[in-house]
Amino acid sequence: MNNFSFNCPTKFVFGRGTTDQTGAQLAALGHRHALVVYGQGSVVRTGTLGRVLASLDEAGVSYVELSGARPNPEIELVRKGVELARNEKVDVILGVGGGSTIDTAKAISLGVPYTGDTWDLFSRAAQPIAEGKPPVACVLTIPAAGSEASDSCVITNDEKCLKKGLSTDLNRPELAIMDPELTFTLPPYQTAAGVTDMCAHIMERYFSGADAVPVTDGIACSLLRTLIAEAPRALANPEDYDARANIMWVGMLAHNGIAGVGRNLVPTSRAGGWESHGLEHELSAHDPKIAHGAGLAVIFPAWMRYVWRENPERFLAFGRDVFDIEPVNPEEDGVDITAEQAVADAVEATIDALQEFFVSMGMPSTLGELGITEADIDALIQTLEQNKGAEFGEFKRLTMEDARNIYMSAL
Numbered sequence: 001m002n003n004f005s006f007n008c009p010t011k012f013v014f015g016r017g018t019t020d021q022t023g024a025q026l027a028a029l030g031h032r033h034a035l036v037v038y039g040q041g042s043v044v045r046t047g048t049l050g051r052v053l054a055s056l057d058e059a060g061v062s063y064v065e066l067s068g069a070r071p072n073p074e075i076e077l078v079r080k081g082v083e084l085a086r087n088e089k090v091d092v093i094l095g096v097g098g099g100s101t102i103d104t105a106k107a108i109s110l111g112v113p114y115t116g117d118t119w120d121l122f123s124r125a126a127q128p129i130a131e132g133k134p135p136v137a138c139v140l141t142i143p144a145a146g147s148e149a150s151d152s153c154v155i156t157n158d159e160k161c162l163k164k165g166l167s168t169d170l171n172r173p174e175l176a177i178m179d180p181e182l183t184f185t186l187p188p189y190q191t192a193a194g195v196t197d198m199c200a201h202i203m204e205r206y207f208s209g210a211d212a213v214p215v216t217d218g219i220a221c222s223l224l225r226t227l228i229a230e231a232p233r234a235l236a237n238p239e240d241y242d243a244r245a246n247i248m249w250v251g252m253l254a255h256n257g258i259a260g261v262g263r264n265l266v267p268t269s270r271a272g273g274w275e276s277h278g279l280e281h282e283l284s285a286h287d288p289k290i291a292h293g294a295g296l297a298v299i300f301p302a303w304m305r306y307v308w309r310e311n312p313e314r315f316l317a318f319g320r321d322v323f324d325i326e327p328v329n330p331e332e333d334g335v336d337i338t339a340e341q342a343v344a345d346a347v348e349a350t351i352d353a354l355q356e357f358f359v360s361m362g363m364p365s366t367l368g369e370l371g372i373t374e375a376d377i378d379a380l381i382q383t384l385e386q387n388k389g390a391e392f393g394e395f396k397r398l399t400m401e402d403a404r405n406i407y408m409s410a411l
């Protein structure tokens with residue numbers, strides 16, 4: 001188990017009716033004037049925004065609003081938000097929505113104390129500044145990205161056709177209101193994309209370069225098993241509170257860092273090479289209509305099939321602990337195959353089981369289903385190289401040729 005530092009200071013207020021506590025919770029933290037950020041209308045239609053604003057009124061927290069954060073959020077709205085937050089001298093940025101809204105709130109918060117263009121922080125031309133940065137709070141409406149407690153913020157720059165993540169503990173929200181009833185209105189596709197993203201957050205860490213870490217691996221596999229059990233229940237009955245609640249809490253645990261501690265190679269870094277996320281971000285930057293989770297449903301199994309031979313034991317452990325898949329023992333079981341073939345069969349069965357789970361929820365299994373064709377791959381590789389350099393990854397270092405092979409295998 002490797003050394004690590006893990007700092008997750010977010011206060012979680014979880015459960016039925018917690019939405020109505022937003023104002024009181026912010027006031028208790030000393031906040032008086034909020035910038036309320038939200039997406040493209042779901043929170044208006046569902047009444048969530050009205051409830052949040054009423055609770056702010058009741059608690060004496062004044063506010064200004066910024067709407068329009070789109071899925072795979074764009075830097076232009078962030079720039080507007082930075083200006084608004086500065087002019088209004090708000091003391092907290094409150095995101096009401098999913099990862100796209102919360103990431104917009106995080107990026108605005110990062111932009112407030114920085115005098116240049118906020119994109120500089122994402123392009124690494126400048127470093128984030130702690131002093132003068134207003135805290136971020138959120139009311140989560142879709143469990144998926146885990147942004148409610150993560151150290152990460154992902155923003156797209158349409159002009160440059162780049163989608164970039166920025167990880168720093170400064171991104172950790174101060175407060176997360178998590179009311180599973182808000183997720184009853186989620187369409188099945190968004191529910192499924194969210195669950196897929198959570199699986200990916202757990203697996204990126206599980207398949208990192210470190211050796212087995214039983215305590216952390218046990219958490220990871222338990223979270224995955226929970227998703228595999230609860231997602232079909234939530235999809236069959238969108239108002240199944242317990243299924244929704246379990247999924248919501250897994251989404252946070254999948255990405256606040258606890259599912260990877262001790263697996264990181266460098267004490268200050270998060271665990272994993274995040275290969276599938278790197279490959280996926282190019283898809284949703286190329287076409288922002290592609291849901292991040294749907295892209296991962298295609299990319300993750302394709303990456304697995306490409307790299308598993310680097311460490312078959314890790315894949316066998318994963319198959320055993322998540323899907324109860326054991327390789328046959330050719331001698332004991334009287335089967336006429338080599339030991340190598342038995343391992344390959346078990347690994348393939350494991351990857352098939354994972355992909356079947358994604359497909360059973362309505363997720364795609366090919367890039368074609370996402371509207372990506374062979375003709376798009378050159379552009380994907382070009383921006384991938386800009387983002388990642390000539391090589392990236394940890395489980396297996398991936399060159400741009402490897403990346404191309406993975407995209408091609410997923411067509």
Ligand code: NZQ
Pocket residue numbers: 038039040041042043046069070071072073097098099100101103141142143144145146147150151152153154182183184185186187190194197255277292293
């Ligand atoms: O925009 P509105 O109208 O609110 O609709 C949203 C959006 O269309 C809708 N929605 C949200 N809650 C709803 C609802 N519809 C009905 N009922 C509700 N309760 O769902 C759609 C998707 O929302 P979005 O916020 O885009 O989803 P998600 O949480 O999956 O966020 C995706 C973004 O997060 C980034 C992704 O790359 C992507 O840009 N990520 C952020 C991470 C982080 N900050 O730690 C890590 C992740 O790996 C990920 O990269």
Ligand code: ZN
Pocket residue numbers: 145197200201277292
């Ligand atoms: Zn993700």
